Amino acid sequence: MRMTIPDEARTTAAGALGAVARTRREVTAALDRVAATGAGAWDGRAAQLWADQMRRLAAEATALLDRCLLVCEQARSGPAGAPTAPGAPPRAIG
């Protein structure tokens, strides 16, 4: 009996996409909590600078994660397995 494993790389990319999407949700939620609790906690020029820095940091993190999502999405929808395992045909077992 022969059993063919369907597109392994595509499955891997889908898993990666799910993991990155979940990460993006978690990180965004955590940074939102920082923004929410930060209001009024402290004041002064140092606090303002810090808040600006936090905004930049949140933007950078979100942008990075968005780019990661894009790469994973392309890997999932692109040619079968091309980005991950070039020249790796479906393996036959048995």
Next chain:
Amino acid sequence: MVSLGAGVHLAAVALPPGSGAGGDRVVLDPVRLRPLAAAVRAAGEALHSGARTVAHALAQVGGPAGWAARLARLGDELDADATMLRRRLALAESADDAERSFAATAAVIAPAVLRAPALLDARPALGTEATSRGETEAVPDTVRAGAAAAAAGRAAARSLLSGVGPAGAGGHPARATDPRAGRRLGSPAGRGAPSASLQEVLGLLGAQAGDPGFIAGFYDALGPTGLAQLLTIVSGRARGPMVNRPALPSGVDRRDAEGVLGRTFAAYTRGRSLDDSWLGRFNTRGRLDHAETVLLTPLLAVGHVDGALLDRLGRLAFGPGIGPPEPGAPAAGRAPAPGQVVGTVLRATADRGYRGALLAAIAAEPALAARFTTRYVEAVLGGAAIAELGLPVAVGLDDATGRAWSGLIAAAGGPAARQADPRGSADFVARLAGAVHAADGPALPLHLRAALVPALRTYREEMYDAVTAVVPGPVSPPAAAPAAREVPVAAWRALLRECLRGGALAGLLGRDAAAYAAGLDERVAGRTRGWNATGGGYPSSPRALGYLRGARAQAFFAGALGDAVDAVLREHAQAGSAHRRRQAVILDLLGTVATSIDPTDPAATFVHLGVGVTVDMVEALMRERYRDVSTVRPAWILAQLREASRVGPQWAAAYEASARQLWARRAGDPLRPIAVTGGDGRRRVYTGDPHTDGYITGPATDFLDTAGSPRPAAAMTPAQRGAYLAWLESPALVANNDRLPILAGAAALGEARIPPDEALRPNS
């Protein structure tokens, strides 16, 4: 609570003048700041966790690795910010509660301000920027500096792992678009070109070698696999399947790099518990169950690696040995037989340099040396004895490893090990004496014989106490080092004999015997001052037993010397000419020591004995002798000594018997009380009655039977034996003993076979 309206003016008071800080006011609300700090910490954790997930995900789809590293660095920034916020909170609350001045706090934490820029320059965060303006660092703190240092350490390690370069001099990290991005650890930037990245990171690591936070961050992030790769590159070892291919040059000075890594890794091991899981990943093959321990060789010689890790490495290299199982390890069933352990130690075919470095590192760790060595004592003695047979095939310990083991045995028996690990040290010396006794005169190399000497010297009091005890057996309350107190006299004698057979340090050991006798004399005299101040005509001095014990200690040494000479002469007769030269030199040395012994006068002995000859000197003497040295003269001296020093333990038994008789006849011949001044300066009268004199304090210490006679010593409990021994040595019992002068006189006349002076000094 510090309200917004009543804000604490931290910046105005926290910074010393001239620190560059402005007069900016920071007003904070602790009730709101606390959840903010928690949220920032949670966000940092989310970014670290996310970075790991993203790294894994991108590796699967072939995405750039630098993105995950960047996310992790953002997490580091949040970690540092959370620490900063908590610190601000703590300062505000303490100010609110105690209304104390911040001046002292500022004095303590001011250095952190100066340090912060250097630590933070690895990240382009607000912290760096604001510090230069002296604003967010208005409340500087060591905690923040520590977190920042750890983050900088992690960043440095990640720059190696991911190929993103570390911070440059300008404080800007290399970007993901850097030509070096995507390189694997240590791969040179160009073919054969020096690796600037590796150099930079090692330079940074060296500069931060005194900062535990940086070191922890660096090695945590590097991980065992990364460290193994790094060490492989630095050592110039070839990797991968084509191991015969020469490795690419690492681009760094190997010696410098190993120095930096050795110092910092040692500090890291002392701060982290590196378990078997860590060791299992310490390899360049990506395996979870292999430790390429040989890579650690250069590091072991540089730093002071943690004892627990050394213990693990030792077990990996030499097997578990014989002894208690590793703490926390599952019970390994039956202990291996000594033969199996010898085999394991001999088969430890790992790199010789590594074994030597590991054993030297363990020897330098007093808290571990004795406990570790105890497990392998029999194996090392066996392995060394096999090597000393000079068989045509290499089946014993090779010379370098044998010498490394000797160094470890010497350290394990030394006073530092006893101080650091009293119980382990006592167990070691007991095991060593037992093993030497059981081996029955093994042929051991000179360096190993010399290595046995420290154990004897460290435990000389225990040895001579056992040798001169009137009654053998354990006593209670237990003294220090109970294991060493239970070593039988025969085992001590065997250990002393084997040390003396090496020739080296024989004079030093002889001095120990004389010093013990002199010390005992002092102690007894100190306890019985003024005993003859009143008239009385006691049959004996209360110090007479002390004199006899001192003589016994010296005679014991002389006896062991005679045994050693016998063994050397036997070897001399059996061995070839090269061997004979060696034995003759040793006999000559032993004869010199023997002529210095005067059992009746420890002080004179002490003066006459040389301090000792080292192994190197013995070996040098052997090299210098071109022809066979005559053994006639030293052999004659030593034969006389041996004949004369056959002092059996019968004097102790004779004394014990006479004391018992004294007690049994007390009705007809009452014991005469004696008043002495003790070491504490108090005058005290001893009657000879163990109850009255305070030796028997209850059933536990009552050594008398129902008829009022002492039970046989062997049948007593340790507590009873202790009381019995103290009573036997008490001033009243010694001073009333009319047989002691006979025993002492017989000894002086040589009839008790204590060496007469003329036998020892034929020329005088």
